[in-house]
Amino acid sequence: MAKRNCAQAGCPALVEAGVRDGRCLDHRRQVDRERGSATARGYGYTHTQLSKRMRAEAIGMTCHFCKEVMVAGQDLALDHTPDRAGYRGVVHLSCNARDGALRGNAQRLR
Incomplete structure (x- = not known):
């Protein structure tokens, strides 16, 4: 390579x-x-357990980013609010990564 x-x-x-x-x-x-650690970034034990439960319950619901239905077998994520004080719900992992990248790039351009 x-x-x-x-x-x-x-x-x-x-x-x-x-x-x-x-x-x-x-x-x-x-x-x-x-x-920082996963816990410091908001991905500790509590987040992990909540994420597992909510991702299982989200099958058949709509991703708030792309408006497409989430189906079993898709990679899903529990989406934090921009201030990381709470959650906006379960979304497609790719949609969540895109949102994070867009927000991070916007901050760097300031």
Whole structure:
């Protein structure tokens, strides 16, 4: 597989093309440490248990992003409110990731 330079500015390390976020192992670990633990980001035990229960109950309901019905076998996620103080409901995982990316990109452009 092809290699390229680490995506971290100034890092000379080579990484396999297609590696998650394009960073070398040291810089991926650094970014993960800076993000905080799963619990600190709102994905602790309580969230995990609530998410499992709500995803099971959401089959047949509509995703509030794409308005399509959620069916068994699809990857689903429990969507946080933008302020992370609560939940907006269960959505398709891809819709949730898209929303997060759009909000993150909008913040970076400010």
